[in-house]
Amino acid sequence: xxxxxxxxxxxRGSSDLLTVASSHAALLKSGARTASVFNHLINAYVRRxxxxxxxxxxxxxxxxxxxxxxxxxxxxxxxxxPDDALSLFHYMLNCEAQPNPFTYATxxxxxxxxxxxxxxxxxxxxxxxxxxxxxxxxxxxxxDMYGKxxxxxxxxxxxxxxxERNVVSWGSxxxxxxxxxxxxxxxxxxxxxxxxxxxxxLVPNHYxxxxxxxxxxxxxxxxxxxxxxxxxxxxxxxxxxxxxxxLIDMYSKCGSIDYARKVFDHIECPSLVPYTSMIIAAAKYGxxxxxxxxxxxxxxxxxxxxxxxxLGVLHACNHCGLVDxxxxxxxxxxxRHGIAPSTRHYTSVVDMLxxxxxxxxxxxxxxxxxxxxxxxxxxxxxxxSACRTYQxxxxxxxxxxxxxxxxxxxxxxxxxxxxxxxxxxxxxxxxRIWAEMSRRGIRKEPACSWVELKDVVYVFYTGxxxxxxxxxxxxxxxxxxxxxxMRKRGYVGGRNGWGLDGVEEGEEGKGVMVGVHCERxxxxxxxxxxPKGITIRVMKNLRMCKDCHEAFKLISxxxxxxLVVRDLNRFHLFRNGSCTCRDYW
Amino acid sequence: xxxxxxxxxxxxxxxxxRETIMVPGCDYNHWLIVMEFPKDPAPTREQMIETYLNTLAxxxxxxxxxxxxxxxxxxxxxxxxxYTGFQCTVSEETSEKFKGLxxxxxxxxxxxxxSKEL
Numbered sequence: 001x002x003x004x005x006x007x008x009x010x011x012r013g014s015s016d017l018l019t020v021a022s023s024h025a026a027l028l029k030s031g032a033r034t035a036s037v038f039n040h041l042i043n044a045y046v047r048r049x050x051x052x053x054x055x056x057x058x059x060x061x062x063x064x065x066x067x068x069x070x071x072x073x074x075x076x077x078x079x080x081x082p083d084d085a086l087s088l089f090h091y092m093l094n095c096e097a098q099p100n101p102f103t104y105a106t107x108x109x110x111x112x113x114x115x116x117x118x119x120x121x122x123x124x125x126x127x128x129x130x131x132x133x134x135x136x137x138x139x140x141x142x143x144d145m146y147g148k149x150x151x152x153x154x155x156x157x158x159x160x161x162x163x164e165r166n167v168v169s170w171g172s173x174x175x176x177x178x179x180x181x182x183x184x185x186x187x188x189x190x191x192x193x194x195x196x197x198x199x200x201x202l203v204p205n206h207y208x209x210x211x212x213x214x215x216x217x218x219x220x221x222x223x224x225x226x227x228x229x230x231x232x233x234x235x236x237x238x239x240x241x242x243x244x245x246x247l248i249d250m251y252s253k254c255g256s257i258d259y260a261r262k263v264f265d266h267i268e269c270p271s272l273v274p275y276t277s278m279i280i281a282a283a284k285y286g287x288x289x290x291x292x293x294x295x296x297x298x299x300x301x302x303x304x305x306x307x308x309x310x311l312g313v314l315h316a317c318n319h320c321g322l323v324d325x326x327x328x329x330x331x332x333x334x335x336r337h338g339i340a341p342s343t344r345h346y347t348s349v350v351d352m353l354x355x356x357x358x359x360x361x362x363x364x365x366x367x368x369x370x371x372x373x374x375x376x377x378x379x380x381x382x383x384x385s386a387c388r389t390y391q392x393x394x395x396x397x398x399x400x401x402x403x404x405x406x407x408x409x410x411x412x413x414x415x416x417x418x419x420x421x422x423x424x425x426x427x428x429x430x431x432r433i434w435a436e437m438s439r440r441g442i443r444k445e446p447a448c449s450w451v452e453l454k455d456v457v458y459v460f461y462t463g464x465x466x467x468x469x470x471x472x473x474x475x476x477x478x479x480x481x482x483x484x485x486m487r488k489r490g491y492v493g494g495r496n497g498w499g500l501d502g503v504e505e506g507e508e509g510k511g512v513m514v515g516v517h518c519e520r521x522x523x524x525x526x527x528x529x530x531p532k533g534i535t536i537r538v539m540k541n542l543r544m545c546k547d548c549h550e551a552f553k554l555i556s557x558x559x560x561x562x563l564v565v566r567d568l569n570r571f572h573l574f575r576n577g578s579c580t581c582r583d584y585w
Numbered sequence: 586x587x588x589x590x591x592x593x594x595x596x597x598x599x600x601x602x603r604e605t606i607m608v609p610g611c612d613y614n615h616w617l618i619v620m621e622f623p624k625d626p627a628p629t630r631e632q633m634i635e636t637y638l639n640t641l642a643x644x645x646x647x648x649x650x651x652x653x654x655x656x657x658x659x660x661x662x663x664x665x666x667x668y669t670g671f672q673c674t675v676s677e678e679t680s681e682k683f684k685g686l687x688x689x690x691x692x693x694x695x696x697x698x699x700s701k702e703l
Contacts, residue, residue: 194696223694230617230693236667266690454613454677531678 004032011044020044039067046075063096070103073110082110086119101132105141112145120145136162140169147176171208178215186215187224206237213246220539220566222254223455245273252281255537255564255571272303280312285571286581288320307339314345318352319570321584326352343375350379354386355584362386363395377403384413385543388420396420411437411444449522449540453529460522463515468525475524479516482524486554493547517548519565527559535562543568544585553577615661616680619670619691630665636688637663637671644675644682 004027011023024041038061045054051072058064058072069092076085089107092099099107104127111120124142127133133142139162146155155176162169170193177186190212196202204212209232216225229238229247237243244267251260264270264278275298282291295313298305305313310333317326330349333339346369353362362383371379380399387396396417403413414437421430437443450459458467465472483491519540526536544552544567556563557577565572573580620636622628628636642656656673663671672695683692 227694227696229691230695233617233619233668233670233691233693234664234695238668262690531681534681 003030004037008037008040011040014044014048017048017050020048020050035061035063035065035068039065039071042068042071042075046071046078049075049079051075051079051081066097066100066103069097070100070106073103073106077106077110077113080113082113085110086114086116099132101135101138104132104135105137108138108141108145112141112148115149117145117149117151120149134161134163136164136166136169140166140172143169143176144172147172147179150180152176152180152182167202167205167208170202171205171211174208174215175211178211178218181218183215183218186211187219187221190215204231204235206232206240206243209237210242210246213243213250217246217250217253220254221452221455221457222251222256222537223452225250225254241267241271241273245277248274248277248281252277252284252571253566255539255566256535257281257285257287257571257573269301270298270303272306272309275303276306276309276312279309280315283312283316283319285573286319286579286584288316288322291316292322292325305337305339307342307345310337310339310341311344311348314348314352318348318355319581319585321352321356323352323356323358343369343371343379347371347375347379347382351382351386354383357386357390359383359386359390359392359395363398381412381416384416384420388416391420393420393426411442414442415444445541447518447540447542449518449538451522451526451529451536451538453526458522458525460518460525462518462521464518465516465521465525468521471525471528474528475521476516478528479520479524482551482555482558485558486551489554489557491550491554493550517545519544519548520551523552523555523563527561533561535564537564537566539566541568544572549579549583549585553579613677613694615672615674615695616683617670617672617691617693617695618683618689619668619693620688621690622669622688633665633669634663640683640686640689641671641673643686644679 007023007026007030011020014020014023020041023044027037027041038057042054042057045051045057054072054075058068061068069088073085073088076082076088086107089099089103089110092103104123107123108120111117111123120142124133127138127142132138139158143155143158146152146158155173159165159169159173170189174186174189174193177183177189190208193202193204193208197204209228212228213225213232216222216228225247232238232243232247238247244263247263248260251257251263260278260281264274267274270278275294279291279294279298282288282294291313295305295309298309310329313329314326317323317329326349330341330345333341333345346365350362350366350369353359353365366379366383369379380402384396384399384403387393387399400413400417414433418430418433418437421427421433446461448459448461450457452458460467465475468475519538522538522540523536526538530536544565549572552563552565552572552574554577556574560576563574565574570581570585572585618637618640620633620640622633622636637660638653638656641660642653645655645659659673659675660671661674670691680692683689
């Protein structure tokens with residue numbers, strides 16, 4: 001017996017398969033055949049990912065107990081064979097052994113990996129009837145599964161029902177919100193966590209921080225992102241690569257490419273995630289050559305790119321007009337990197353060709369792509385907006401027809417088409433489209449811009465300066481003064497009554513004299529509310545219009561400040577009278 | 586003006602700005618200054634602390650020796666292990682002065698909560 005305990009001790013501390021196997025041999029020779037001994041062995045093999053060996057042992061047991069079943073199931077999940085884990089679970093339910101909370105949690109994890117929501121719900125039902133559901137481990141696994149299956153409200157119900165919550169439960173719920181484009185709720189919950197944790201000594205882990213940073217990125221809130229960064233540094237998590245990648249992404253999305261680059265430069269040996277995040281960030285700011293350099297560097301370092309990295313590279317070529325390089329990457333990614341181009345890759349290339357005016361090639365490519373749903377929407381939308389610029393009504397008509405088949409975002413398509421007609425002077429056709437929109441009850445999302453000052457977000461709609469509160473008049477005065485300064489520098493815009501580009505039309509969809517564009521109002525407010533020299537960051541929900549783009553360039557020179565605008569597609573960084581996009585957007 | 590959420594679903598939640606979310610304890614009057622030091626030769630713990638104090642004193646507008654005392658009072662936390670930096674109570678405008686000082690890596694708004702744990 002004493003010998004057995006010594007062997008078991010060695011087993012538990014084993015760090016390689018050889019030790020496990022030799023301990024196994026030793027136990028066989030000593031004749032030890034209790035369930036406990038088997039379980040230790042199974043566990044040891046599972047930890048070394050030798051699941052088949054573990055399974056053989058399991059089969060030798062006359063009566064495997066719940067620990068045996070659970071360990072083996074967990075082993076299968078760990079080696080990415082969740083379906084085998086679930087078969088075992090099914091089998092187990094038919095035998096004598098009763099699942100315990102860990103077994104259920106493992107089964108739920110398997111469903112999560114398999115993305116089998118239906119099965120997950122069945123097991124959930126069973127857990128309710130067995131009275132196991134309220135266990136913290138079970139609840140955490142369940143809420144994680146619902147979150148990963150995009151059933152965020154169900155996840156929240158589980159979360160709210162929990163009496164006891166650990167850092168895993170909080171983390172999974174925050175992550176569920178963050179991954180499902182509900183960043184505001186993720187951050188609100190994180191705030192609650194911080195309040196709760198001070199009394200219960202719960203400490204955030206790096207997984208939770210990554211989710212929080214991702215949430216900040218998705219809502220574009222720089223202030224919160226920086227605060228989260230501070231918390232991360234204080235706990236020493238900033239060297240974690242996943243956290244670093246999230247920080248790069250967040251700083252980029254919140255309008256601060258310089259901070260993103262700073263984070264990247266301080267990583268000693270960047271891996272896939274930081275490289276990819278930085279390549280994408282640079283692409284969005286029109287720093288295409290930098291993206292391509294980083295990509296070359298990454299390959300030279302032996303870091304293998306994935307599908308997202310290549311998408312970043314294509315975006316870089318797209319936003320900079322490096323069309324032939326982009327085509328080269330598209331056509332070589334399978335052979336050089338083993339990555340098959342997806343619909344997203346093709347969409348980016350279609351957009352790139354269209355933006356560069358090579359519309360026939362774009363059109364040809366888009367017909368070859370098998371796109372569905374959101375992807376098809378994006379594909380035809382980008383083609384359509386380019387048609388307006390290059391006045392190709394023939395392609396515009398086809399793109400418009402394809403888009404009209406979708407229920408969603410038809411407004412954008414209609415508006416783009418009507419703009420195309422207006423641009424070539426075919427006002428009757430444009431009016432017909434507006435009438436159709438009116439008949440179908442379609443309204444275009446109004447343009448709005450916002451600035452974040454000290455954690456408060458100020459939203460401005462075109463022609464409406466009321467968000468500035470008591471400082472409305474100051475804002476308008478400043479804008480007038482800036483306009484004078486701009487005209488002195490040769491600015492001629494702002495006189496056109498028809499709303500083009502940014503689509504600032506009135507509610508009936510007719511071109512009316514537009515009020516001051518929302519991004520200018522937001523800028524004006526930002527300028528009067530911050531000290532000299534501070535960078536202003538404006539976020540807009542639609543594409544920035546040509547007129548405002550010109551204006552912003554001049555204003556950045558007049559007020560001697562850096563201006564960042566995030567529009568629908570990308571970032572514009574205005575410094576000393578010019579923009580990083582080099583007027584190509 | 587109502588924003589029709591159907592049409593913005595494609596863009597996730599970044600096209601609809603919403604109300605304030607305050608991270609508790611983040612009031613923009615408390616700042617974390619992260620500094621970087623050479624690796625070889627690496628400074629001693631005492632040297633790092635002195636650098637912290639000097640940097641803070643510089644920002645507080647010191648050329649008088651009494652500002653060192655002020656710096657010591659103002660700095661409510663620091664570390665030379667988990668991270669290399671310190672936390673202090675200055676306004677947002679003053680915090681801008683840290684940027685560009687030698688050795689300063691990050692100037693970040695500190696959440697009071699995190700500092701309590703040190």
